[in-house]
Amino acid sequence: MSDRYTIEDLKTLMSRLRDPETGCPWDCKQDYRSIVPHTLEEAHEVADAIERADYVNLKDELGDLLFQVIFYAQLGNEDAHFDFDGIVDQQVRKLIRRHPHVFPDGTLASVVDPANRPDDAEIKASWERIKAEERASQAGAGSGATSQDESRLDGIAASLPAMVRAEKLQRRAASHGFDWPDITPVFDKLHEEIEELKEAWEHTQSQPDDRDALEDELGDLMFVCVNLARFLKVNPDQALRRTNRKFDARFRAIERVLASQGRDFDAQSLSDLDAIWQSVKGVEKTD
Incomplete structure (x- = not known):
């Protein structure tokens, strides 16, 4: 017997957890929809561990995420929709199909001749064409x-x-020619949306219950920010998470400064808090 458990052991464990007589009551109650929030949470925890370069915990978080796939596979097997081996088989076939520049004969054993390797633009075009064919096939059969x-x-x-989703919508539209020619009009659009948001806010001062326009304009502004990030080749979600970490680190630093001075945070004026904020800028680079 091996000293290490395998994927087969994990599948067996999942089956045991779902046993209606001897399994775990909580696991037995779950369905596809009920575990979605847990799946999303585990994916975010993986991303968080990577961004913190916490590779010790990353191993654990990846295990938790893998368990989510095993859980869905068990549900699929019980309903006779699919099983884990079917998921693996379909994924391998899909990735071989999408990477003809690596698997030229459409088999896992085939090897590309480096001398005939396409360039990055050709690879990207091939990837988009294959995915478009897949979408068309799924639409026809779905x-x-x-x-x-x-x-x-x-x-x-x-x-x-x-x-x-905003970024994916924009990238898909751009791949079909519906896009800004360069970044300059994106900046112009950003300023335009800020002005329209100001106008919507001013409207709510006299019509406080009419907030649909305010939500629309704020959404438009955020959509443009995602467009701007795309042109800057910056992942908008990652950029916001980075700012969240920065704010978290600086706010905690303010708390530490005040605590070391025996001062009550809630008793400080905004100007006092801002002065400390300015003094602790950069703390996130050393924390």
């Missing part, structure tokens, strides 16, 4: 939608986090 229902934006899940 919901029975007519050609009028089909869109070049099909396949971008509505349940994605809003910022992630």
